[in-house]
Amino acid sequence: ELVVRFYNGIGLPVDSxxxxxxxxxxxxxxxxxxxxxxxxxxDVRILCNLKNNEYWMDTILHELGHAVYDKYHDPNVPYLLREPAHIFTTEAIAMFFGRLSRNAAWMQQMLKLSDEQRIEIEKVSSKYAQLKQLIFVRWAMVMYDFEKQLYANPDQDLNSLWWKMVEKYQHVKKPNGRVEPDWASKIHFAIAPCYYHNYVLGELLASQLHHHIV
Incomplete structure (x- = not known):
């Protein structure tokens, strides 16, 4: 209901x-x-597993950001050009909208909060957003560096390489005796290889858009 009202309100209907x-x-x-x-x-569609929390509000705003980017391409553009100019640009739009789940002013407008409630949310929301981005960029470096080295030498010990990257960038120590293909649990290696740097570039462009608009 909230996302329908929001996207309809900015002239990008998502009902279909x-x-x-x-x-x-x-x-x-x-x-x-x-x-x-x-x-x-x-005909643009999203897949989610929605729950009533901030994580999934971020997610559906994000995925619908991708969706409106795709749906509202100029239909007169040739078929082969009717897609994002680059992966990081569609990620930027998705992240720009996804961030609203942590935006106190947006919450006030969408949820009819009082000024007092908005101020209380603002006390933590900006710091939370900053922390989220700092944590994410370290995770993105794990993915980027691991994948780069995986393709350079796919026959190496990938389990050890994974934990080497995790310890280097995230400062998380490998559990004693852990010998499992933890890296293989990340779905992007199978369905979206060499993708993660686009999230970082998308965050940069989303921040530029936010700075220009707000």
């Missing part, structure tokens, strides 16, 4: 997107949210 999308949890469903453009002619 949501009508064709898979939004809620069920057994054996893919846990990873994503957006897909079916035909480059307006």
């Amino acid at each position: 997107i949501l009508a064709n999308s898979d939004l809620y949890e069920r057994k054996d469903k893919n846990p990873h949210a994503f957006c897909t453009d079916i035909d480059r002619q307006g």
